Amino acid sequence: MFSLSSNDDFISRRCVWVNGPVIVGAGPSGLAVGSCLREQGVPFVVLEKADCIASLWQKRTYDRLKLHLPKQFCQLPNMPFPDHFPEYPSKKQFIDYLESYAKHFDITPQFNECVQSAKYDEACRLWRVKTVLTGGSARAEVEYICQWLVVATGENAERVVPEIEGLKEFSGEVLHACDYKSGEKFTGKRVLVVGCGNSGMEVSLDLCNHNAKPSMVVRSSVHVLPREIFGKSTFEFAVMMMKWLPVWIVDKILLILTWFIMGNIEKYGLKRPSIGPLELKNTQGKTPVLDVGALQKIRSRDIKVVPGIKRFSKGTVELVNGKNLEIDTVVLATGYCSNVPYWLQETEFFSKNGFPNAPFPNGWKGKAGLYAVGFTRRGLSGAASDAARIAQDIGKVYKEDLNQKKQKVPSHRRCISQL
């Protein structure tokens, strides 16, 4: 890596040549690619807008969070979880694991560098990645130039805040689930939790456990599954069945077993989608809820299930069934979205929603050295398999280039000297 600098009164700019890929994002996906590239002997640079690795886990998740899947399905390549970790590691244990992972593979991201744009330069046949330093007082910009670009900014990069009539006039506190830490400060409060995904369910449960009064908005339908079936993780059970059976049969079996374990949940206002849970995940990316206790609180009416919202006013919410609820606080557990369209100037590989166009398992490799990791809607295990593929692919070309470079000066180096 070498760099050129220039300064004017307000902005300092640097241009950095990276002899290897630039990885955007130091979450689990970016770290997984880093470790696999180390294995291949390929140097790389990781750019991270936050001041730490795994910022989603460190800064934007609630305290009671645990992995919902058993640890063997969440480990990153080349390093299993420690034996003494429980089957479902806590958020803190997962962060500790990621910290040791980064240390073990000597992955040292450039923190506080937010990628503003990335564009393929056809003339030079190289990627130009522009960042802004977010840490210091003076504005500093850096341009990285590289042959490969790995997008690892995550499926959950930005919060989704829906536009709901009157929300701006609501007089109480409104926060997104990514800013919710614990129910401690809501004791005795009437809290409206908007959304019934894994976040909405777990935030509602946490509020209950802190003696708050949550009402959870379920505007459409949701698959709630037990976290375990016959003492085995539901996910593991489904993965096992899918080796032999088509998805629709696995869905049917899961729903029958769920009915035996949970009974009819529709009577509590939790309508099931007409498509099965795995098929829904595969086709629409909607994750089923793995229940970790919220359902019991819904049955006991400690969590009230309410229908969609019509409008907010000062201290109340009007629901689509015409009922009004007095509330003190609103937690928007309304999900997340990718931020790729905001910075990647490319429209072939990535679609408008910030996910690769090609369905799994083909969404990891684009053209001209572009890669995506962690966009398969298959959580951490999906990211781990993307990472291994990407590193192998880059490693092959890198080694070929290295051999050629021994014989001649490559064309892109000549191009850089003209920039």
Ligand SMILES: Cc1cc2nc3c(=O)[nH]c(=O)nc-3n(C[C@H](O)[C@H](O)[C@H](O)COP(=O)(O)OP(=O)(O)OC[C@H]3O[C@@H](n4cnc5c(N)ncnc54)[C@H](O)[C@@H]3O)c2cc1C
């Ligand atoms: C509450 C919650 C719980 C979850 N629990 C699980 C679970 O138990 N199991 C599971 O498999 N999945 C879970 N997920 C899904 C989660 O997305 C993955 O676990 C994992 O964090 C994905 O890793 P990632 O590296 O792809 O994305 P992220 O963890 O989101 O990391 C992306 C990184 O990129 C950085 N970044 C973004 N934009 C830029 C930019 N422009 N420039 C520079 N850096 C940038 C971000 O700061 C971030 O550090 C959960 C998600 C949430 C919200």
Ligand SMILES: NC(=O)c1ccc[n+]([C@@H]2O[C@H](COP(=O)([O-])OP(=O)(O)OC[C@H]3O[C@@H](n4cnc5c(N)ncnc54)[C@H](OP(=O)(O)O)[C@@H]3O)[C@@H](O)[C@H]2O)c1
């Ligand atoms: N421990 C864990 O493993 C864990 C914990 C939390 C989250 N996660 C993961 O993190 C990701 C994000 O989960 P999430 O729960 O934050 O988001 P999500 O799964 O996208 O759920 C968003 C919820 O908000 C609802 N919603 C959106 N706009 C609404 C509106 N205007 N009015 C009413 N409801 C509205 C959606 O309803 P509709 O369905 O009707 O659109 C949905 O129920 C998922 O992959 C999830 O599995 C994992």
